[in-house]
Amino acid sequence: MLAGMGRLEIKPEEHAALVDGRPLSLTVRELQLLVTLSAHPQRIMTREELFAEVWGGRPRSDDRSVDVYVSRLRAKLGEAIPGASLIHTHNGIGYRFSPEG
Amino acid sequence: MLAGMGRLEIKPEEHAALVDGRPLSLTVRELQLLVTLSAHPQRIMTREELFAEVWGGRPRSDDRSVDVYVSRLRAKLGEAIPGASLIHTHNGIGYRFSPEG
DNA sequence: CCGACCTGTGAAAATGGTGTGAACGCAGGC
DNA sequence: GCCTGCGTTCACACCATTTTCACAGGTCGG
Numbered sequence: 001m002l003a004g005m006g007r008l009e010i011k012p013e014e015h016a017a018l019v020d021g022r023p024l025s026l027t028v029r030e031l032q033l034l035v036t037l038s039a040h041p042q043r044i045m046t047r048e049e050l051f052a053e054v055w056g057g058r059p060r061s062d063d064r065s066v067d068v069y070v071s072r073l074r075a076k077l078g079e080a081i082p083g084a085s086l087i088h089t090h091n092g093i094g095y096r097f098s099p100e101g
Numbered sequence: 102m103l104a105g106m107g108r109l110e111i112k113p114e115e116h117a118a119l120v121d122g123r124p125l126s127l128t129v130r131e132l133q134l135l136v137t138l139s140a141h142p143q144r145i146m147t148r149e150e151l152f153a154e155v156w157g158g159r160p161r162s163d164d165r166s167v168d169v170y171v172s173r174l175r176a177k178l179g180e181a182i183p184g185a186s187l188i189h190t191h192n193g194i195g196y197r198f199s200p201e202g
Numbered sequence: 203c204c205g206a207c208c209t210g211t212g213a214a215a216a217t218g219g220t221g222t223g224a225a226c227g228c229a230g231g232c
Numbered sequence: 233g234c235c236t237g238c239g240t241t242c243a244c245a246c247c248a249t250t251t252t253c254a255c256a257g258g259t260c261g262g
Binding site for chain 3: 130164165169
């Protein structure tokens with residue numbers, strides 16, 4: 001419970017994500033993506049769903065924006081919570097947020 | 102109910118198979134196969150049927166794809182639900198999915 | 203105008219999935 | 233108990249997808 005998650009709070013209304021009470025410095029897009037992912041814990045979300053929520057509309061068929069922002073998000077989360085892996089890849093489908101790690 | 106099955110939920114629409122609420126990390130093929138098998142509980146399905154549903158078309162006469170993917174599926178299910186044997190071999194015919202184990 | 207940052211894109215590198223052949227093991231018939 | 237046929241698993245080569253990097257254009261504040 002203390003390991004990995006429980007340390008991370010997400011407050012969309014305050015445009016903030018906190019680790020141990022300290023705000024991460026996320027860009028708007030990164031935060032939107034984190035909010036969207038974490039709103040559906042343990043649920044596998046397709047790129048299309050994520051894109052629709054964060055960017056709006058439909059992604060081009062070869063659009064890699066979601067992947068790139070997942071990568072950036074992971075980098076910042078990984079720095080703030082070393083060892084935690086909160087965002088899981090589901091090959092050929094999309095991504096899944098898991099509070100447990 | 103708690104032993105073996107009842108722990109396993111299969112949600113094709115969500116591209117997921119859950120054990121105790123947690124998604125297994127199955128590949129697309131593995132999931133397709135599990136979905137197909139579990140759609141007909143207690144029914145013996147031939148390799149031809151399974152191949153047609155998952156791969157489409159007819160298998161080559163010496164095609165072992167179905168067997169290999171059954172093996173991979175069993176491995177992942179066995180890890181997630183130790184002791185359960187959900188997929189039964191019917192020699193010379195095919196495979197059968199049994200929720201009871 | 204300048205510098206700092208955010209954003210999306212293309213492309214290279216890394217990772218993971220797929221199907222095949224071959225080795226192995228088990229079950230059933232004799 | 234041995235043979236034989238089928239099922240199971242392994243190892244590998246090929247292909248697809250994901251991850252990461254570098255960059256160019258845009259925006260905002262000083």
